[in-house]
Amino acid sequence: MPRSSAASKTKPPRTLAQQADRHALYERAVQDPEGDVKFFARTYRKIRGHDPVSMREDFCGTAALCAAWARSSPERIALGVDLSQDTMNWGIEHHLVPAGREVASRVTLLCEDVREVKRPKVDLTCALNFSYYCFKQRADLLDYFRAVYAGLNRDGVFLLDMLGGTEAIIEGTTDNDHTDFIYRWEQAKFDAFSHDFLCYIHFLFPDGSKIYRAYTYDWRLWMAPELRDLLLEAGFSKVHFYWEKTDTKGEGTGVFYEPDYVENQEIWWTYLAAER
Amino acid sequence: MPKKPADKTTTTKTAKKPTAKKPTAKKPTANKKPGKKPTAKKAARPTLAQRADKHALYQTSVQSPGVDIEFFEAEFEKYRGRKPLRMREDFCGTALLSTEWCKTDPQRTALGVDLDAATLEWGRAHNLEPAGPDVARRVKLAQADVRETRFAKVDLTLAMNFSYCVFQTRDELQAYFNAAHAGLIRDGVLALEVYGGTESMSAMEEERPVRGGATYIWEQEKFSPIDHHTVCHISWRFRDDSVLERAFTYDWRLWTLPELRELLLAAGFKAVKFYFERVDGDEDDEYLTGTGDFIEHTEIDNQEAWLAYVVALK
Numbered sequence: 001m002p003r004s005s006a007a008s009k010t011k012p013p014r015t016l017a018q019q020a021d022r023h024a025l026y027e028r029a030v031q032d033p034e035g036d037v038k039f040f041a042r043t044y045r046k047i048r049g050h051d052p053v054s055m056r057e058d059f060c061g062t063a064a065l066c067a068a069w070a071r072s073s074p075e076r077i078a079l080g081v082d083l084s085q086d087t088m089n090w091g092i093e094h095h096l097v098p099a100g101r102e103v104a105s106r107v108t109l110l111c112e113d114v115r116e117v118k119r120p121k122v123d124l125t126c127a128l129n130f131s132y133y134c135f136k137q138r139a140d141l142l143d144y145f146r147a148v149y150a151g152l153n154r155d156g157v158f159l160l161d162m163l164g165g166t167e168a169i170i171e172g173t174t175d176n177d178h179t180d181f182i183y184r185w186e187q188a189k190f191d192a193f194s195h196d197f198l199c200y201i202h203f204l205f206p207d208g209s210k211i212y213r214a215y216t217y218d219w220r221l222w223m224a225p226e227l228r229d230l231l232l233e234a235g236f237s238k239v240h241f242y243w244e245k246t247d248t249k250g251e252g253t254g255v256f257y258e259p260d261y262v263e264n265q266e267i268w269w270t271y272l273a274a275e276r
Numbered sequence: 277m278p279k280k281p282a283d284k285t286t287t288t289k290t291a292k293k294p295t296a297k298k299p300t301a302k303k304p305t306a307n308k309k310p311g312k313k314p315t316a317k318k319a320a321r322p323t324l325a326q327r328a329d330k331h332a333l334y335q336t337s338v339q340s341p342g343v344d345i346e347f348f349e350a351e352f353e354k355y356r357g358r359k360p361l362r363m364r365e366d367f368c369g370t371a372l373l374s375t376e377w378c379k380t381d382p383q384r385t386a387l388g389v390d391l392d393a394a395t396l397e398w399g400r401a402h403n404l405e406p407a408g409p410d411v412a413r414r415v416k417l418a419q420a421d422v423r424e425t426r427f428a429k430v431d432l433t434l435a436m437n438f439s440y441c442v443f444q445t446r447d448e449l450q451a452y453f454n455a456a457h458a459g460l461i462r463d464g465v466l467a468l469e470v471y472g473g474t475e476s477m478s479a480m481e482e483e484r485p486v487r488g489g490a491t492y493i494w495e496q497e498k499f500s501p502i503d504h505h506t507v508c509h510i511s512w513r514f515r516d517d518s519v520l521e522r523a524f525t526y527d528w529r530l531w532t533l534p535e536l537r538e539l540l541l542a543a544g545f546k547a548v549k550f551y552f553e554r555v556d557g558d559e560d561d562e563y564l565t566g567t568g569d570f571i572e573h574t575e576i577d578n579q580e581a582w583l584a585y586v587v588a589l590k
Contacts, residue, residue: 138538164501166474192472192582193550195534223532225504229446241502264478264501 015209020181022214023062023090025203029176029183030129033068035254040159041072043273044124047240048155052123053077056151058114059131062091063107067099070106080109081117115147125152126159133219136196138230141222145234149276158236158274164224165267174267181205190221197221227272236274243270323518328490330523331370331398333512337492341376344436347551348467349380351587352432356463360431364389364459366422367439370399371415375407378414387427388417423455433459433466440468441528444505446539449531453543457590466545466588468536473581476530477501489515495522504530536586545588552584 044052053076055069060080069078082088088109096104110117114127125148135141148158169190176183182204189198201215222230228239242256256271352360361384365374368388377386390396396417404412418427422435433456443449456466481495493511500506506529509522537548 138534166477169477170474192552192579193533195532220534223504224502225529226532226535228503259502261498261500262502264499268501 016205016207017209017211020203020211022211025181027062027064028178031064033065036065037068037072040124040126044157047157047275054122056122056125058125058127061087062095063088063109064095066107067095070103071099077106079122081112081114083113085111115144118147118151121151121153122156123153124157124159128161130161130163132160133222136220142230142234145230149235152276156276159271161269161271162224162227163269165265167266168221195221231274236276238275240273324514324516325518325520328512328520330520333490335370335372336488337486339372341373344373344434345377345380347585348432348434352465355589362430364430364433366433366435369395370403371417372403373434373436374415375403375411378411379407385414387430388415389420389422391421393419423452425455425458427459429459429461431461431464435468438469438471441531444529450539450542453539457543457545460590464590468586470533470536470584470586473579475581506530540588545590547589549587550584552582
């Protein structure tokens with residue numbers, strides 16, 4: 001990051017935090033677009049019996065998933081919607097341009113409110129990383145789900161992820177070490193009255209520098225039955241709840257199934273699919 | 277470890293916090309299943325479990341009507357400027373709360389509503405009759421669905437012990453809240469209890485001694501994070517090690533505070549207030565006397581286990 005020349009003589013060497021790119025760190029820490037593409041396509045195929053072609057990524061940010069979707073098959077097209085043009089520009093530079101003109105031509109990015117976009121209709125809409133938690137009022141989330149419903153083809157499917165477990169509803173901090181940085185997830189506040197949920201992502205570096213509050217989330221933590229109720233109310237005909245299979249050590253395997261009953265766990269992150 | 281105040285009367289001005297009642301210690305009578313027979317040898321002397329009366333145990337183990345009455349009449353007076361006289365007890369079971377209500381004031385009347393005729397009958401014999409004809413005359417019991425709206429309107433409706441959790445869909449619970457709203461006079465008040473916290477969302481079991489030497493066992497057999505469906509049981513173990521196993525079973529949806537608030541507002545209530553009490557601390561304090569404050573919260577950190585009163589103003 002260039003600094004003004006006035007201070008440059010006395011300035012200490014740039015820290016790792018100063019050199020870091022928070023979008024790149026975010027993608028490494030929390031995203032797995034290739035895995036999502038595979039899971040989405042498999043889930044859609046299972047529900048509908050054919051392959052999805054068009055995918056819409058709401059709250060797309062850097063549109064990493066859009067890029068992965070378009071790269072995964074030459075007929076696939078993607079629409080990314082986000083309120084931040086800056087973040088999408090970062091995605092154009094880091095994902096679409098490197099992917100080449102052909103792939104980039106199959107990705108459209110729209111700087112708009114996700115509740116306002118109803119065309120073009122798509123096979124699959126996804127809302128990941130809990131971004132829809134920004135809608136704290138039931139009526140607002142219902143509006144959003146209705147917009148998603150309206151924007152889907154007749155046999156469309158809506159995929160969203162959610163966070164839960166007994167440790168999701170309390171304050172706490174989790175660190176993940178990525179060797180060259182630590183990703184820190186902080187649940188700063190959970191209010192049992194409203195389910196208001198204030199969270200931060202921090203990045204910490206080996207030289208002791210950090211990007212404090214690189215991302216701030218002012219959310220409502222929606223519970224699974226609330227989401228199911230809202231999706232059905234928005235018009236979706238069926239809601240599937242997936243659960244990740246664990247190995248003998250209790251570690252996630254990346255394989256998801258639909259359980260009839262599962263015991264609650266301390267923390268879980270999973271997908272819902274809603275059939276139009 | 278007294279979990280409930282020994283409330284004989286509500287005339288005292290000493291505050292008794294609802295802390296005393298474990299949230300996990302409650303049940304609705306409307307949905308109860310018959311208890312399993314105690315396991316004991318036929319020829320042997322009857323065990324304590326065999327001789328136990330589950331309704332009596334329930335009342336001593338988990339109910340504290342005096343605490344409820346004192347709190348809700350103060351709430352009512354705070355918002356309405358007068359004493360509530362007509363009270364309706366939904367999911368009343370043995371109608372202990374209705375009986376105590378009428379004991380507190382000769383002008384007071386109560387309507388107890390429950391689906392279970394046998395439990396109502398037990399209440400007539402064990403609560404109403406011993407209270408004397410004047411009190412018994414002022415308590416009406418109706419074997420009916422709580423969504424029934426044909427009854428005379430009341431000042432205050434109380435639905436204690438999480439019983440409304442038998443309504444497991446939003447539509448069903450909305451219908452109940454709509455009916456409760458309709459059953460109140462113009463400025464009536466509905467009050468409920470709710471429990472929550474991280475422990476409420478897991479399978480677990482806990483025990484505590486209760487008056488008379490028995491051990492009360494609360495068992496959360498199941499909690500599903502998918503739909504918040506929970507199956508819970510109450511059992512008692514006695515000094516002779518006999519067990520009255522799963523005397524009460526509850527098949528519930530554990531509703532969360534924002535859901536309750538949304539549904540109550542949708543039913544037409546103008547304001548919804550929550551009063552929290554932490555239940556995992558202060559276990560040695562029987563009365564927590566002093567302030568008499570039940571703090572209204574608009575924001576609260578989550579805890580392992582909490583109990584809240586919900587007050588909805590028409």
